Amino acid sequence: LNKPEWYLTQVLMWIGNHAKFLDDKIQPILDKVGSSLNAGLEFSRALVMLILEKLAADIPCLLYDDTLFCHLVDEVLLFEKELYSVHGYLSSFPSCMHILSEESCFQRWLTVEKKFALQKMDSMLSSEAAWISQYKDITDVDEMKVPDCAETFMTLLLVITDRYKNLPTASRKLQFLGLQKELVDDFRIRLTQVMKEETRASLGFRYCAILNAVNYIATVLADWADNV
Numbered sequence: 001l002n003k004p005e006w007y008l009t010q011v012l013m014w015i016g017n018h019a020k021f022l023d024d025k026i027q028p029i030l031d032k033v034g035s036s037l038n039a040g041l042e043f044s045r046a047l048v049m050l051i052l053e054k055l056a057a058d059i060p061c062l063l064y065d066d067t068l069f070c071h072l073v074d075e076v077l078l079f080e081k082e083l084y085s086v087h088g089y090l091s092s093f094p095s096c097m098h099i100l101s102e103e104s105c106f107q108r109w110l111t112v113e114k115k116f117a118l119q120k121m122d123s124m125l126s127s128e129a130a131w132i133s134q135y136k137d138i139t140d141v142d143e144m145k146v147p148d149c150a151e152t153f154m155t156l157l158l159v160i161t162d163r164y165k166n167l168p169t170a171s172r173k174l175q176f177l178g179l180q181k182e183l184v185d186d187f188r189i190r191l192t193q194v195m196k197e198e199t200r201a202s203l204g205f206r207y208c209a210i211l212n213a214v215n216y217i218a219t220v221l222a223d224w225a226d227n228v
Contacts, residue, residue, distance in 0.1 A: 110176070
C-alpha cells in the first residue's frame with residue numbers, strides 16, 4: 001500500500017516499451033481490415049483499466065492514513081501527467097481522476113489538501129523571512145516589494161490548481177475552488193491579526209510589508225480572473 005509508484009511506473013514502462021511493436025506490427029493489421037482503432041491507445045486503455053481496479057481495491061484500505069493517502073494521490077497525479085503528455089492518452093478514455101472523484105475518496109482528498117495547506121500557511125507566516133522579499137536587492141525584479149509569505153501563499157494556490165485542473169467534472173473543480181477561497185480568506189484574517197499588532201508603527205517595516213502583500217495578492221488574483 002505504501003508503494004503505488006511500483007505498479008504505476010511499471011505500467012508506464014510497459015506502454016513505452018511496447019509502443020514501437022504496436023505501431024510497426026499491430027497497427028498495419030488493424031489498418032488493413034479497415035479498423036479505426038489505435039493499437040497503442042487501446043493497449044494503454046487496457047492497462048489503465050487494471051490500475052483503476054487496483055486503486056478501487058487499495059483506496060478503502062488507506063483512506064484514513066493521511067501519509068499513505070497523500071502519497072497515493074501525489075503518485076497518481078504524476079502518473080496521469082506522464083500518461084497524457086508523453087504517451088498521448090485521450091481525455092475521453094477512463095482515467096485515475098475518475099476514481100479520485102468518487103465521493104468518499106474526493107472528500108478525503110479535499111480534507112487532507114486543506115489540512116496540509118493550513119500547515120504550510122502556519123510555517124510560512126512563522127518563518128523569520130516571512131516579511132522579507134526574496135528579491136529585495138534586485139530593484140528591477142522587485143517593484144512590488146512582495147514579502148516571502150505572500151509569494152509562497154500564491155505559489156501554494158497555484159500548486160493546488162495544478163493538482164485539480166484535470167478532474168473530469170466542473171462540480172468537483174468548483175469544490176476545490178471553494179477550498180482556495182477559504183484559504184484566501186484565512187490568509188486575509190491572519191494578515192489582519194498581524195496588522196493590528198503593528199498599528200502603532202504604521203510606517204514600520206512589517207506594516208508596509210503587509211500592505212505590499214495585499215496589493216500583490218489582489219494583483220495576481222486579478223490576473224487569474226481570465227482562467228476559467
